Amino acid sequence: MTRKIAAAAVLCLMVGVAFTRVGAQSAGRAPASGPTFSKDVAPIFYRHCTNCHRPGEVAPMSLLTFQDARPWAKSIATRVSKGTMPPWHADPAHGEFLNDRRLSETDKNTIVAWANADAPEGSPTDLPPMPTYSSEWLMGQPDAVFSMQEDYPIPAAGTVAYQYFLVPTNLTEDKWIQAMEVRAGDPAILHHVIVYARGPQPAPPPPTPAPGQPRPAPLFQFAEGTTSIPAGQTGGPPLPPEQRKPLGPNDRPAPRPMGPPVGGFAPGQFTRVYQEGTALKLVAGSTLIFQMHYTPNGKATTDRTRIALRFAPRKPQTEVRIASLVNGGLHIPPGAADHRVDAEMTIGQDVTMWSMLPHTHVRGKRWEYQVTYPDGRTETVLSVPNYDFNWQTDYVFKQPLKFPKGTKVHATAWYDNSTANKANPDPAQDVWWGDQTWEEMMYTGLTFSIDATPATPTAGQEK
Ligand code: HEC
Numbered sequence: 001m002t003r004k005i006a007a008a009a010v011l012c013l014m015v016g017v018a019f020t021r022v023g024a025q026s027a028g029r030a031p032a033s034g035p036t037f038s039k040d041v042a043p044i045f046y047r048h049c050t051n052c053h054r055p056g057e058v059a060p061m062s063l064l065t066f067q068d069a070r071p072w073a074k075s076i077a078t079r080v081s082k083g084t085m086p087p088w089h090a091d092p093a094h095g096e097f098l099n100d101r102r103l104s105e106t107d108k109n110t111i112v113a114w115a116n117a118d119a120p121e122g123s124p125t126d127l128p129p130m131p132t133y134s135s136e137w138l139m140g141q142p143d144a145v146f147s148m149q150e151d152y153p154i155p156a157a158g159t160v161a162y163q164y165f166l167v168p169t170n171l172t173e174d175k176w177i178q179a180m181e182v183r184a185g186d187p188a189i190l191h192h193v194i195v196y197a198r199g200p201q202p203a204p205p206p207p208t209p210a211p212g213q214p215r216p217a218p219l220f221q222f223a224e225g226t227t228s229i230p231a232g233q234t235g236g237p238p239l240p241p242e243q244r245k246p247l248g249p250n251d252r253p254a255p256r257p258m259g260p261p262v263g264g265f266a267p268g269q270f271t272r273v274y275q276e277g278t279a280l281k282l283v284a285g286s287t288l289i290f291q292m293h294y295t296p297n298g299k300a301t302t303d304r305t306r307i308a309l310r311f312a313p314r315k316p317q318t319e320v321r322i323a324s325l326v327n328g329g330l331h332i333p334p335g336a337a338d339h340r341v342d343a344e345m346t347i348g349q350d351v352t353m354w355s356m357l358p359h360t361h362v363r364g365k366r367w368e369y370q371v372t373y374p375d376g377r378t379e380t381v382l383s384v385p386n387y388d389f390n391w392q393t394d395y396v397f398k399q400p401l402k403f404p405k406g407t408k409v410h411a412t413a414w415y416d417n418s419t420a421n422k423a424n425p426d427p428a429q430d431v432w433w434g435d436q437t438w439e440e441m442m443y444t445g446l447t448f449s450i451d452a453t454p455a456t457p458t459a460g461q462e463k
Pocket residue numbers: 005008009012044045048049050051052053058059060072075076077079080085086087101103
């Protein structure tokens with residue numbers, strides 16, 4: 001969660017207290033004919049709002065009961081009719097998504113009509129059973145929880161470089177991750193977490209092809225000039241020793257090797273559930289590496305973040321993996337209001353694409369993804385016209401996309417480095433790729449699976 005949401009949360013709570021008294025007085029006064037909370041509105045809130053709007057959750061106020069919701073009726077009507085709540089930023093014209101949070105027109109109309117009629121309670125006997133949340137985790141009861149092993153101190157001010165925490169899993173057998181969730185120790189200062197899993201044995205180097213044999217083509221081949229992340233930055237090669245910053249006593253530097261990423265969490269995206277029949281492999285004996293990005297917010301604090309996992313009961317039909325598409329060479333000039341950055345890759349094997357997670361920092365305003373299939377057809381598979389840094393969404397395709405070998409995936413992001421962008425920390429700056437929020441990224445997390453299972457060698461070929 002970011003500073004903006006945290007600050008909004010504090011403000012809303014205060015406003016909420018003030019309104020509650022007014023709300024309590026006017027409760028239950030409206031005509032019985034229109035929609036009431038108990039009969040019409042509560043079922044919608046329970047389905048679409050209370051996973052976030054309940055005590056202890058990410059949203060600033062609870063919407064579980066009439067008493068909770070009544071003071072917010074006006075704001076609810078505004079947000080719901082504008083479509084800014086529930087939060088969703090993709091253009092419905094392109095693609096359908098499993099995790100689409102949007103309300104139907106009927107539900108919107110019901111909520112707005114209720115709010116406009118002085119938000120009546122109706123008869124409490126109409127109230128459907130309140131949803132029960134089985135534990136503190138949104139996913140329900142997890143199979144395993146892994147925690148950072150220290151309360152890491154965050155200063156009140158300044159910049160904190162990415163920090164890395166090793167968390168042994170002590171798993172004695174391979175597991176298949178069906179769902180993952182992160183719970184920040186202190187949500188106010190946590191910008192993002194990426195979790196990597198390093199197996200007990202570092203991955204062996206790829207086999208050297210026999211003389212005269214072609215090298216196997218990589219799964220993803222990036223377009224010229226779009227992949228290289230500058231040395232020392234996320235995912236980039238290490239800096240030469242003489243350029244490395246000396247480590248402070250509280251620095252937890254990146255271990256090498258890291259192992260593949262198994263999940264990423266940023267504001268708005270704290271849970272990831274993989275569809276039935278698909279899961280992500282976690283090898284026995286893995287050590288999780290939490291890459292933590294902290295943003296000090298004026299108050300010294302500590303953080304001990306945890307992740308929860310739910311495992312698939314057995315090896316899934318399909319193993320999903322995570323990869324990325326980036327353009328590390330971005331440069332946004334000062335004041336540019338609509339600066340475009342592209343990244344492209346060609347896929348070297350038949351794959352199924354399950355989801356895409358666009359990520360920029362606060363200057364990012366819009367994203368678009370176009371694919372060109374080997375037969376020349378092009379298609380916009382995802383468009384995010386209202387990209388919002390506070391809501392990072394992994395867009396999960398309702399119908400996973402089939403990308404035959406040779407498919408080109410082209411990502412475009414637009415940035416607003418002008419004064420018109422209220423979140424812009426400094427419109428006078430040249431902006432380059434960098435870890436920190438005032439720097440930028442052009443990063444897409446991709447969840448995919450490989451379609452063709454490699455042929456098993458026959459006995460005759462074994463030596
Ligand atoms: C994925 C989590 C999530 C869901 C689902 C969600 N909200 Fe929110 N909501 C938030 C967060 C976080 C905030 C505070 C940040 C902001 O305003 O964007 C918020 C803010 C609001 C506000 C503004 C409060 C104010 O300050 O006036 C309203 C109103 C609201 N939500 C209503 C709803 C309603 C109604 C639904 C369901 C139809 C809903 N939300 C679904 C997370 C959520």
